[in-house]
Amino acid sequence: MWKKVYEWLDERLGLNDMYTNLLDRPEPTGNWWNTLGSASLFLFVMQGLTGIFLTVYYTPSPDHAYDSVQYIMEGVAFGWLIRGIHHWGATLMVIVVFIHMLRVFFTASFKYPRELTWLIGIGLLLMTLGMGFTGYLLPWNQRAFWATTVGTQIAGSVPFVGEFILKALRGGPDLSALTLQRFFSAHIWMLPAMLAGLIGVHLFLIIKHGESHFPTKED
C-alpha cells in the first residue's frame, strides 16, 4: 500500500532522483571541516523555528518588549528553553559560519568554478551578522539599548552619508519605538527572507559543482 503511494509520488516528483542527487551525491574523502556548511544550515533552520515560536509571545513595542521577554523566560512553560536555544544558537551560528568561511579560504575552495558560491557566502556571513545586530536590540533591556546606540553611532561615523545612515537605521535621530519596530521587521522578515533565498542559491551551486577536494601536498 505505502509502496504504491510512494511509487505514485516518485513517478511525479522524482523523489528517488532527488535523494540520489541531494543526499547521496558523491563527496570527496570525508573531512570534518567540510560539515560546517551543513552545521550552519542546521543552525539557520533552528534559529528560524525557535524565532517563529518566540514571536508567539514577544511584542516589539517599548511598552511591552521587556515584559514580554521576561514573561517568556519565567511565565511560559519551556520559554527559557526556546529563547535559550535562540540566544546561544545565534552566537554559535556566527562562529560556525565564520569558521566555515575560514575553511573554504584555507582549502582554496573558492576558486574556479566556485567563485559565485564564495561571493554569496560573503553575503550570507554579512546577513548573519545583521541578524545578530538586529536581534540584540529586541529584548529592550539596558544592554540592548546601549549596544544599539553605540552600534548605530558607529555606522553614523561614515563620512558624508553617516548622518543619513544613522537616521535610516534608527528611524530618526534617536533610538525610539521606530528603531525597535524596524529592527524587528529586519530581524524577522527582511534578513531571513534574503538569507533563505541566498542559501537556496548557495546550496544549488554546491550541488551543481560538488564539493572541492581537500588539497593535498602537491596542490
Added chain:
Amino acid sequence: MSGSNELSRRDFIKVTTGIVGGLIGVAIGLPTISYLIDPALQEGGKDVWVSIGKFEDMQVGIPYPFSFTRVQVNGWERTSNSFGGYALRKSDDPKDLLILNSRCTHLACTVNWSEEAQGYLCPCHDAKFSIEGEVLDGPPPRPLDVYTDFRLTEDGLIEIFSKAG
C-alpha cells in the same frame, strides 16, 4: 564487502543520523508543544473570599451597596475588573442575606438601587428589578445574579466567594 546480516558503514550512518535526529526532534518538539499551548493550561486568577462590609452596618430591608475590584493577570499585563452589588439583610440571622450582583443580566450595565422606585434601575435600557432581583420591567432575560456563597467572619464582616474571571 558485507554480508546480508551485517550493517554496512553507510547504513549505520543513516540509521544513526535518523535516531539522533529523531531524539533531537523529540527533545525540542515536545517542550515546544508545551510552550505553545501553555496559556490554555494556565488557571486564571484564584478564587477568593472578598469582604463586602460589616454585618452590623447592613440595615434590615434596605439594600447595602458594595463594590470590589479583582486583578486579572494575562501574560505580563494586569487588568482590574470592578464588581459590585447589593446585600439585602432580611433579619438578625446572618444567614438570612440576599446578595445580588449589580451587573444587569441584559447587557451588563450596572444597576442602581432607587429608593423612590423601590427597585434596581438599569441606566442603559430602562430595566427594572425588584428588591429581590426579579425582573419587573424591560429586556433582561433573567433575574439578577445572586452570590450564594457567603459567610460571617469572627470580626463581623460579611465575605462573599468570588470566582476568578
